[in-house]
Amino acid sequence: MKKIVVLASGSGSNFQAIIDAVNRGDIKARIAGLIASKPQIGAVKRARDHNIPVAVLENPSDQDYTENLMAQLTHWNPDLIVLAGYLRKIPTEVVEAFSNQIINIHPSLLPKYGGKGFYGEHVHRAVLEAGESESGCTVHFVNELYDKGDIIRQVKVPVRDSDTPETLAKRILAEEHKLLPSVISELLTSNRT
Ligand code: GRF
Numbered sequence: 001m002k003k004i005v006v007l008a009s010g011s012g013s014n015f016q017a018i019i020d021a022v023n024r025g026d027i028k029a030r031i032a033g034l035i036a037s038k039p040q041i042g043a044v045k046r047a048r049d050h051n052i053p054v055a056v057l058e059n060p061s062d063q064d065y066t067e068n069l070m071a072q073l074t075h076w077n078p079d080l081i082v083l084a085g086y087l088r089k090i091p092t093e094v095v096e097a098f099s100n101q102i103i104n105i106h107p108s109l110l111p112k113y114g115g116k117g118f119y120g121e122h123v124h125r126a127v128l129e130a131g132e133s134e135s136g137c138t139v140h141f142v143n144e145l146y147d148k149g150d151i152i153r154q155v156k157v158p159v160r161d162s163d164t165p166e167t168l169a170k171r172i173l174a175e176e177h178k179l180l181p182s183v184i185s186e187l188l189t190s191n192r193t
Helices: 013-024 042-049 062-076 092-097 121-129 165-189
Strands: 002-008 029-036 054-056 080-083 102-106 134-141 151-158
Touching (some): 002 013, 002 062, 002 165, 013 029, 013 042, 013 165, 029 042, 029 062, 042 054, 062 092, 080 165, 102 165, 121 165
Parallel strands (some): 002 029, 002 080, 029 054, 080 102
Antiparallel strands (some): 102 134, 134 151
């Protein structure tokens, strides 16, 4: 059975979508563990509710962070590493050790509205301020640069005149919850990881 490790920093609704897809049998893999950047986040509660092991890597120095992350990933030995709302950068050493095995979901049509500073509400606010007629979400491979790895798949979402960052975020998030499990399933079955 293939193994997935998820990294999250927030509420973990994308993590929940992965858990649900595994439980339905849509993703044929086991979630070996969650790496969380804080103990109190929603994603940790979701992991506990589903008996998924949790490792919290909270604000260690950069050197310790790289070593701890490497050690945890090596221990769980996943086929695929999924960043689901994970805000910390993945160190180059880890990207190289798990090349083409780390994916991220981003709430815009990359390469637009990606990179440093474009996270959460900032992304949707910038899309609205630019007067875009569409936005969406992107799953991509992770490299050393924020949001710059090869794009795997995107889904477009129309922007409405009445949209606020919150309403747009909500409509995109609903698409993320379908896109991310679908890409995970595809990558695991196509043996691309
Ligand atoms: C999502 O919008 C994702 O695209 C972004 O962070 C958000 C995480 O939301 N990278 P959640 O924690 O999965 O609810």
